[in-house]
Amino acid sequence: MAARQAYGELFKLRIESARALLRPELQRAPASAGTLLVADCIDFTELLIRQDAGRYEAVVAAQDRRLEALEKSAERGPLRDYARAEIRLHQAAAQVAFQHEVQGAWSLRQAYQLMQATSQRYPGFLPARKTLGIMQFFIGSLPEGYHWFLKLLGLPGSVALGGQNLRAAAQRPHDFQPEAQIILALVQETYYKKADEALRLADRLVAQQPDNLLFSYLLISLNKRQHRTDAALAAYRARPTGPAYLPVAYLHHMAADLLLYQGQYAASRRANQQFLQQYQGVHYRKDAAFKLYLAAWLGGDAPAAEQYRRQISAPGRTVVEEDTYAQRFYEGKLPLNRVLTRARFQLDGGYYREALATLRGFTATASQPLRDRLEDPYRRARAYHGLGRLDSARLFYTRTMALGSKTPYYFAPQSALQMGYLCQTDGQLNLARLYFQQVLDSPKHEYKNSTDAKAKVALAGLGR
Template sequence: MARPPQDSSAQQPAAGTTNFASTTALSPVCRQAYTELFKLRVESARALLQPELNAQPTGAAPLLVADCIDFTDLMIAQDAGRYEAVVAAQDRRLELLEKSAARGALRDYARAEIRLHQAAVQVAFQHEVQGAWSLRQAYQQMQATAQRYPDFLPARKTLGMLQFFIGSLPEGYRWFLKLLGLPGSVEAGLQNLRAAAQRPNDFQSEAQVILALVQETYYKKPDAAVQLVTRLAAQQPDNLLFSYLVISLNKRQHHTAAALAAYRTRPAGAAYLPVPYLHHMAADLLLYQGQYAASRRENQQFLQQYRGIHYRKDAAFKLYLAAWLAGDAPAADQYRRQIGAAGRTELEEDKYAQRFYDDQVPLNRLLTRARLQIDGGYYREALSTLRGFAAGPGTLLRDQLEDPYRRARAYQGLGRLDSARLFYSRTVALAGKAPYYFGPQAALQLGYLCQADGQPNLARVYFQKVLDSPRHEYKNSTDAKAKVALAGLPPAKVR
C-alpha cells in the first residue's frame, strides 16, 4: 500500500535537488490511486490517476502508477488479447521517461520498474527471449538506481526481491543467469528487502508482504506472515488483495477453516477486479473437506472466468478427483480427458496433472484421500485413513513411497516429530533414484528438522540429497528451498 515517507531526516539530498523526500515520494493523487490499485479496485485507480496523467504526461509518478495498474490488470486477467496493447503502452511510457527533463531517483526507479513489469508480462505470455533481455535491463537499471540513491527504499525493495529470487534459483538455471550476467545473492536480497520493509516509504507494505512471503516459503517462518496479512486485512476490510493473501497463506499452512472463512467474507462487487484464481483455491479447500460437489462448482466457475493458459490442467485434475472420490465415474472420465486437452505445463501443478494423465496408472483411493486430508490440516483423519492401506508384493513403487511419506507429513503436522523422522527416513531409503517427489520432499523435511535440532552437518547431507535427486514434477521449487537452506547453514567444520 502506498504511504508517505515518515523519516525524511534519514534521507540525503540527491545531487541537483533541494529536498530528496519531496522529489522521490508519490504525489497525494498518485498515492491514492496506488492505494486503490492495492485493493484491486482497478477502474477507481484509473479514474483517480487520469487527471494527473493529463497534467503531467511525462511525470515519473503518474507513469509508474499507470503501468502498475495495467500490469496488475493483465497479470490477474491473463487475457492474451490485451498483451500487445499493454507492451506497447509500456514502451511509450519508457520513451516518455527517457525524454523527460526530470531526473532523479523516482524517474530512474520508474524506468526500471516498468521494464521489470514488461519482462514479467513477456515471460508470462510465452515471449521468453524478449522477457529475458528485459529482465537483464531492469536488473541493471534497478541496481544502478539503488547504488546512486542508497536511501531510496523502493529501489532496494525491488532489487532485493530480484537478488533473492535469482540467488535462490536451482543449478539448472545457472547457465541462463550466466548468459544474462545477472548476479543473485540471497543474503544481499534479504538485507535490501528488510531495509524497505522496516523504514517508511511509499511501497513499505509491499516490501513487508514480499519479505513475509519469502520467510514463510524458504525459512519455515509462517506465523509472522499469517499475522501480518491478517492484521493488514483487518485494518483494510475493503482490500481484496489482503483478503487474497489471508486465504492463500492459511491454505498453505493447512488452516482450511480459516482460509474458507476468509474466502466467504472477502470484499466483492463490481468495483473489484475479478480474480478467478480465488475460485480455484476455494475448490482445493472444499476438496480437502470432502465437499466434492461444492469443489466441482468452484473449479467450473474458475475455468469459465479464467482466460489464461496455466492452472487449467490442475483444475481438470481436481475436478477429476472430486468426481472420482464421489463415485461419479462418467464425470471423472470426462475430466481426465480434459487434462490432456487443456492448458500448458510450465507450472508444477500442471506438470503433476499431465504426468497423471500420461502415466495412465490409477491412483490409490486411500492414499489420495489421505493426501487431501493432510493438505487440509486434518492430520488425525489422515492417519485413520492410512490405517486402511497395506502395501503388498504387487503394490506400485509410487504407492509404496507415498504411504510412509504421507504418514510422516501427518505426524509432523501433529507435532509428533520422532514418528515423522522415522517415516521420512523410510521414504528416503526406499526412494533411491525413483523419479517421484516423495523422496526429495522427505529429504527436505528431514533437513529442516535437523537444522531446527542444531545438527547442521546432517541437515546439509539431506539438503544435498534434494539437489542430487532426479527430475520430478516439483524439482524446481524443492531445489530452490534446499539451496536457500544450505546457504543459511553455518560453514562445515573441517576436521
C-alpha cells in the same frame, strides 16, 4: 497526491477506480514519473490477474511509450530512475508470462542493471532496494540448471543480499513499504518456515483494510499453504466482493482445493467450474481438470470423472508444476489409490488425525505399485509431523528416502527437505546440509524446481 490515491485503490484491486483517479493527473503531467509508474502498475496488475492474451500487445506497447517518455523527461531524481527500472521489470514479467521468454530475459537484464544503478546512486531510496532485493533473492534461489543462462545474461543473484535489501525496505516507511513487507513475509514463510510472522501480517492488514481484496487474497493463500483450511475458507467467504473489484478467478481455484480437502466434492467441482468459466489464462487449466476428476472420482461419479480425466489432455501449457503433475498423471495411466488420495487431501487441509485414520485402510504389499508403497510412509510422516510427533515423522521420512531415493517421484526429495528442516531446528547443521544436498541430487520429479529452490536457500542460510 492523485497518484498516491490511485495506487491505494490499485492495492485494493479496484482497478477502474484507480484509473479514474489517475486520469486527470495523466492529462496534467503526462511525463511525471510517479504518474507513469502507477499507470503501468494498473495495466500490469490487470494483465497478470486476468491473463488476457488479447491485451498483451497493447500493454507492452504502452510500457514502451512510458519508458520513452521517462527517457526524454526533464525530471531527475530517484523516483524517475526507479520508475524506469520498475516498468522494465513489469515488461519482463509480462513477456515471460505470455511466452516471449527471450525478450523477457533481455528486459529482466535491463531492469536489473537499471535498479542496481538506482540503488547505488541513491542508497537511501528504499523502493529501489525493495525491487533489487526481490530480483537478487529469486535469481539467487534458482536451481543449478539455470546458472549458465543467468551468467550469460550477467545476472548475479544473491539470496543473502536480496534478503538484506528486502528487510531494509520492509522496516522503514516509504510509499512502497507494504509491498516490501508482504514479499518479505512470503519469502520467510516459503523458504525459512516462518509462517507465524506472515500470518500475523496478513491478519493485521485485513483488519486494517477489510475492503482490500489483495489483502484478503494474501490471507486465504497463507492459511491454505499452512494447512489451515477452516481459516482459509472463512477468509474466502469474508472477502470483499462486487463490481468495483477486479475479478480474481484464481480465488475460486483455491477454494476448490480447500473444499476438496474437506471432502465437499460437489462444492469443489462447482468452484473449479466457476474458475474455468471466468479465467482467461493458459496456466492451471490442467490442474483444474485434474481436481475436477478427483472430486468426481472420490465422490463416486465415474462418468463425470472420466470426462474430466480426458479434459486434462486438452492442449495447454505445463509450465507451472501443478499442470505438469496433472499431465504426468494423465500420461502415466497408473490408477490412483483411493485411500492414499483421500489421506493426501486430508493432510493438505491440516486434518492430520483424520489422515492417519484413513491411512489405516492401506496395507503395503509387494504387488502394489512402487509409487503407492512410497506414498504410504511419506503421508504417515507428514501426518505425524503435523501433529508434532517428530520421532515418528523422522522414522517414516527415513523409510521413504530408503525406498525411493532413486525414483522419479517427489516423496523422497520432499522427505529429505523436511529432514533437513528438522535437523536445522535441532542444531544438527552438518546433517541438515547433507539432507538439503540430497534434495538437489535427486532425480527429476514433478516438483523439482520448487523443492530444489527451497533446499538451495536453506543451504545458503547454513553458509554452504
